[in-house]
Amino acid sequence: MIYLPVDSLDVRHNFALEYYLMTEKRPSEPVLMLWSTTPTVMLGKYQTAENELNRPFIAAHHIAAVRRLSGGGTIYSDQGGCQFTLITPNDNNAIDFSSGLNLIMQALNRIGIKAQMDSRNDLVVDGRKVSGSAQYLTTGYRLHHGSLLFNANLDWMAQALKIDPVKQRAKHIQSVHQRTVNLIEQQPTWTAATFKEQLTQALITITHAKTSQLTAAEETHLQQIATDKFNESAVWTANTRQFDYVHKSYLTGIGVVCVAFNLDKQQRFTALKLTGDFFSNLDLQHFEHALLGQVHQETVVAPIITRELQQAPIKGLQPQQLTALLF
Secondary structure, X not given: OEEOOOOOOOHHHHHHHHHHHHHHHOOOOOEEEEEOOOOEEEEOOOOOHHHHEOHXXXXXXXXXXXEOOOOOOOEEEOOOEEEEEEEEEOOOOOOOOHHHHHHHHHHHHHOOOXXXXXXXXEEEEOOEEEEEEEEEEEOOEEEEEEEEEOOOOHHHXXXXXXXXXXXXXXXXXXXXXXXXXXXXXXXXXXXXXXXXXXXXXXXXXXXXXXXXXXXXXXXXXXXXXXXXXXXXXXXXXXXXXXXXXXXXXXXXXXXXXXXEEEEOOOOEEEEEEEEEOOOEOOOHHHHHHHHOOOEOOHHHHHHHHHHHHXXXXXXXXXXXXXXXHOO
């Protein structure tokens, strides 16, 4: 394994680094990174900003906003916590959190923090969330990145993020505070910097990672990737299309799944949008285009959805569940 130190607090730079490693550098060994950010909200690939983010609060407090290339839900991060990135050579098209989370749990245990994996993608301490993860895949590689709350500003987190009412009712969540906790409660004498240093050393020891560095030319190249792929203004680009039908559900172990669509007089799809906090490597444009022009009948829709999800599964979701949501 290669350990790559990251000093940047700019989420766009750090996401650009992940993308560069996955698509251009293409290392032959797994890569480990730990990094932090200024106050930032990170929107999931399949989410809509107006449903997830409190834009006035984010603007007033100069919180950075960016859309990830990975699915899952929106997270808040700041210098009171840290992010981890694991990039591994991979030929599987399925999202799988187990190996990455087991490594992080092993490292946390080594530094005196007992955390457990929950049913989906989180690490919890005494039932309260301390870490969320997400993944995306490129040809030959899996990227698993996640957050670790040590002494994050949970008040800002609670005000910057919205909780989807469908999820709130299904999971009986009253507030962000109710379901999250900072790891400083486990190590009260540590600073966030100490936590990050201790975790880094634990991970290097466990994995026997070798330290590497980027060149100056690579760092310059990352600036262009950040501008091209992680432009903050794209987060707020409004989708002005109105939909006649909006079907949303929270599915246990999968997340919020929402399909919105329009039909013409012949009951054919003229517009369709799939959103949610689910995990997948699904190309939304390809998926939506496959259904446009098709008749809104289960016998027509079901085979198309089955084919699309065979190519890019949604973690935990059976094709018939997504089909049912359209009717």
